[in-house]
Amino acid sequence: MDRSREAAQVAQLRGTVTGRGTKSIEVVYLITSADHAVAPPGVLAAWVRGHWGIEALHHVRDVTFGEYLSQVRTGQTPRVVASCRNLAVSMLRIGGWSNIAAGLRHHARWPDDALTLALT
Structure with a gap:
């Protein structure tokens, strides 16, 4: 089995999005095969x-x-x-x-x- 493509890390990114007079919180989830030492x-x-x-x-x-x-x-x-x-x-x-x-x-x-x- 090729483990180079398995998920090694998951992260949550939160940001404030401003558009046309409104503000909202955007939550994005990141999944990467790069481990915490590399990324x-x-x-x-x-x-x-x-x-x-x-x-x-x-x-x-x-x-x-x-x-x-x-x-x-x-x-x-x-x-x-x-x-x-x-x-x-x-x-x-x-x-x-x-x-x-x-x-x-x-x-x-x-x-x-x-x-x-x-x-x-």
């Missing part, structure tokens, strides 16, 4: 933060850019379009926008302001 609490927390950072980008691409609704599906085009979306998100973040949707709306109204993002 102490600090390492588990870093793994979760890294995962949520990736999910935050996917959320922006899915919700703000409507990526799931895209009909671009052939060849290298989906990868190129995703790269363009990532570039847009990165440029807006570098330009100081924490709300990507608001940044996109702003630059849709004043497209010349987008030129300053490249200079930031």
